[in-house]
Amino acid sequence: MLDDFRQIADRQTRRSFLGTAGVSLGALAMHALTTAHAQAEEPALPHFPPKVKRVIYLCQSGAPSQHDLFDYKPALERLAGEQLPESIRMGQRLTTMTAEQDSLPLTPSKFAFSRHGKSQMWFSELVPHQAKIADHLCRIRSMHTDAINHDPGLTLLASGHSLPGRPSLGSWLSYGLGSENEELPAFVVLVSQGSATLNNQPIFDRLWSSGFLPSRYQGVRFRSSGEPVLYLNNPAGISKDDRRRVLRTLAALNERQAAEVGDPEIESRVAQYEMAYRMQMSIPTLTDFSDEPESVIATYGEDARQPGTYAANCLLARRMAERGVRFVQLFHRGWDQHRSINAELPRQCRDTDQASAALVNDLARLGLLEDTLVIWGGEFGRTAYAQGSIDTNDYGRDHHSRCFTMWLAGAGVKPGFEFGSTDELGYNITKDPVHVHDLNATLLHLLGIDHKRFTYRFQGRDFRLTDVHGRVIEQVLA
Template identity: 60%
Template sequence: MNRRELLTRLPMGIGVAALSHLFGAETKKGIPGLPGLPHFAAKAKRVILLHQSGGPSQMDLFDYKPGMKKYQGVDLPNSVRNGQRITGMTSGQATFPVASSMFQFQQYGQTGTWVSELLPHTAKIVDELALIKTVHTEAINHDPAITFFQSGSQQPGRPSIGAWVSYGLGSENENLPAFVVMVSQAHAINTDQPLFSRLWGSGFLPSNYQGVKFRASADPVLYLSDPKGITKQNRRSMLDAIGKLNEMKFQQVGDPEIETRITQYEMAYRMQTSVPELVDLSKEPESTFEMYGPESKKPGSYARNCLLARRLAERGVRFIQLYHRGWDQHNDLPRDLALQCRGTDQPTAALVADLKQRGLLEDTLVVWGGEFGRTVYCQGRLSESNYGRDHHPRNFCMWMAGGGVKAGARVGETDDFSYNIVQDPVHVHDMQATILRCLGIDHKKLTYQFQGRHFRLTDVHGELVEPVLS
C-alpha cells in the first residue's frame, strides 16, 4: 500500500461506524458529543439565546440614571467621552447634547431592581434574572459586533456559539437539529440591519453543526414536504440509494464532509415527521397564547418564536437562537423603542415563566441582550419629546436566567452617564465563557484544530462571570 492509499483508507473505520448507525435497524435517542464532555457537572442542558439585534438602549430599559436630567441638553463633558471612538454618524456633530431618558423607572421584586415602564412584564420576573450592566465589546458597528458576540471574532469565518455547543455536546434528540435558529422583526420599525446566515454557521467545523433556520411561512424548513407524487417509500428508497453512492465515494476519498452529507439526509428524513408536530400549536391551550400575547398565533412573530423555543426546549434541542431586529434607534427612539418593547416584553417574560412552571428553567439557560448599547448623547437634533442615540460599545445590559445562574444576581456599575464602566467590567468573551460553563464546558478546553492552530470560541481570552454562577 502506498502513502496515498494509506491516507485515503485511514478514515474508513470511522465512516463505516457512522453509516452502520444511520442505516442500522437500531437507533439511539440523541447524538453524542465529544468524549470527555461535559468537563463539569452541567447545570444547564440547553440554551435559549434571545438576541435583540440593533442594540437596545440600556439607560432607557435597565440602567437607571436619574441624575442625567440635570444635564439635559448640556454637551457631554470631554472628560466623560475622553476621545473614545464614535461612529461616522455622529463624529461630525458640533455638540453632543445629553438626552436623559424620558421613561419612568420603578423598583421591582425582592431585589429592588430598577426597571423601565417599557418592560412591565419583565419587571414581574426580575427576581429570576441575573442582570449584568457592564457588558462591553470591541466593535462599534452592527455586523462586526454581532459577529463578535456570536463567534468570538469580528471577522467572518469562525464557528458560531451554537455550532460550538452542538459540536461539543451533541444532541438530546436525533429527530431534530441540535441547533435551531428563528428570525423575527418589528414591522412598524426601521429594520434595515441584515442578519447573515454565517451568524449561525459552522465556520471551519464540519457543516452538520451549523444552525438550521426555521422559516415563518410554508414549510418551516425548505423541502420538508415531499413533492407531489412522491411517497414516503419512494423517499426512503431514494435516500438508501444515495447513501450507498455516498458510502462508495467515502471509501474512495475519506472526505468527512461525505459523512456530514449522509447524516443530514437522514436528519432531513426524520424531520419530515418531527418538525410538523413541533410547529403544530393546535393542542396548546388558549391560556398559553394569552400568556405569550396576541401575536403568539402569528407565524414569524417574536411571540410565536418564543413559544416555539419552549417547545424546542421540551424536545431536547441543545441550542435555540432567536434573533429579533429593530432595536437600532438612531432617531425617533421614544416611539420606536416603545413599539419594540411592546412586541417583545410580554413573550420574553412569558418564556421564562413558562419554562419555570414546567420545570424546565432549572436546566435551561436563557440569555437576553444585543450586540452593544446606545449613547447618552443625542444623535442629531434634541427636542423635548424626541431623540435618537448612536451605537455604544463601552457598556450595555444583558441578563441571564435559569440553569447555572444565580437568580437575582446583579453585576457591575456604570458612571452617571451610563457611558463608562466604574465597577466589574464584563467582556463579550467573558459572557461566552460563562454560557459554556453553565453547560459544563471549560471554554479553554473546547477546541478545534484548523490550519495548524487550535481555535476556541473565546480565542485566548475569557474569564467566568463568577457572581452570576450558582
C-alpha cells in the same frame, strides 16, 4: 438501483483517470495543507457535570438602549442638555454618525423608571412584563465589546470573532454536545421582525454558520411562513418508502466516496439527509400549537397566534426546549433607534416584552427552567447623548460599545441578582467589566465545558469559541 450506480462508476477509463488525477491529487494535497481537519468526530464532553442542558438565546438585533430600559441614571436628568464631558469620554472613538455632530447633548430617558421585586431592580415603564420577573433575572450591567458597528458586533456576539468565518456559538455546542432528540437539530434559528419602522439591520445566514466545523453543525433556520423547513416534504408522487430507498442508495454511494477521499463533508451530507428524513415526522407536530391551552398562548400575547412573530417564536422555542433541542437562537430585528427613539422604542418593546417574560415563566411552570438558560441582549448599547437635535424630538441614540446590559435567567445563575456597574452617565464601566468572551466562557462553563480545553484544529491551529480570551464570571453563578 445501487448496482446501476456501481456499473457507471466502474466504467471510468484509463484516459479519464489520467485526465483528472493531476487535478484531483493536487486538490487533495492543497486540502491537506490548508485545512488539516484533525477532528472529524465529536469531542468527549462535558468536561464536568453541567448545570445547564439547553440554551435559548433571545438576540435583540440592533442594540437596545440600556438607558431607556434597564440602567437608570438620574444624573442625566440633572445634566440634560449639557455636553458630554471630555473627562468622561476620554478621547474614545465615536461612530461616523455622531463624530461630526456640533454637539453631544446628554439626554435622559423620556420613560419613567421604578424598582421591582425583592431584588429592587430598576426597570423602565416600557418593559412591565420583564419587571414582573425581576427576581428570576441575573442582570449584567457591565457588558462591553470590541465592535462599534452592527455587522462586526453581531458577528462577535454570535461567533466570538468580529470577522466572518468562525463557527457560531450554536454550532460549537452542536459539535460538542449534540442534541437530546434525534428527530430535531441540535441548533435551531428563528428570525422575526418587529413593528418598528426605521433602521432595521439585516440578519445574515453566516450568523449561524458552522464556519470551519463540518456543515452538519450549522444552525437550521425555521421559516416564518409556509413550510418551516424548505424541501422537507416529499415531492409529488414520491412515497415515504421511495424516499427511504433513495436515501439508502445515496448513503451507500456517499460512504463509498468518503472511504476513497476522506472528506468529512461527505459524512455531514449523509447525516443531514437522515436528519431531514426524521424531521418529516417531528416538525409538523412541533410547530402545531393546537395542543397548547388558550391560557398559555394568552400569556405570550395575541401575536403568538401569528407564525413568525417574536411571541410565536418564543413559544416555539419553549416547545423545542421540551423536546431536547440543545440551542435555540431567536434574532429579532428593529432595535437600531438612531432616530425617533421615543416613538420607535415603545413599538419594539410591545413586540418583545410580554413574550420574553412569558417564556421564562412558562419554562418555570414546566420545571424546565431548572436546566435551561435564557439569555436576552443585543450586540452593544446606546449612547448617553442624543444623535440628532433634541429640539425636534426626532433624535435617537448612537452605538455605544463601552457598556450595555444583558440578562440571564434559569439554570446555574443567581436569580434576582445584578452584576457590574457604570458611571453616573452610563458611559463607562466602573466595576466588574464583562466582555462578550467572558459571557461565552461562562455559558460554556454552565454547560459543563472548560472553554480553554474546547478546541478544534483547523489550518494547523487549535481554535476555540473564546479565541485566546475569556474568563468565567464566578460571581454570577448560583
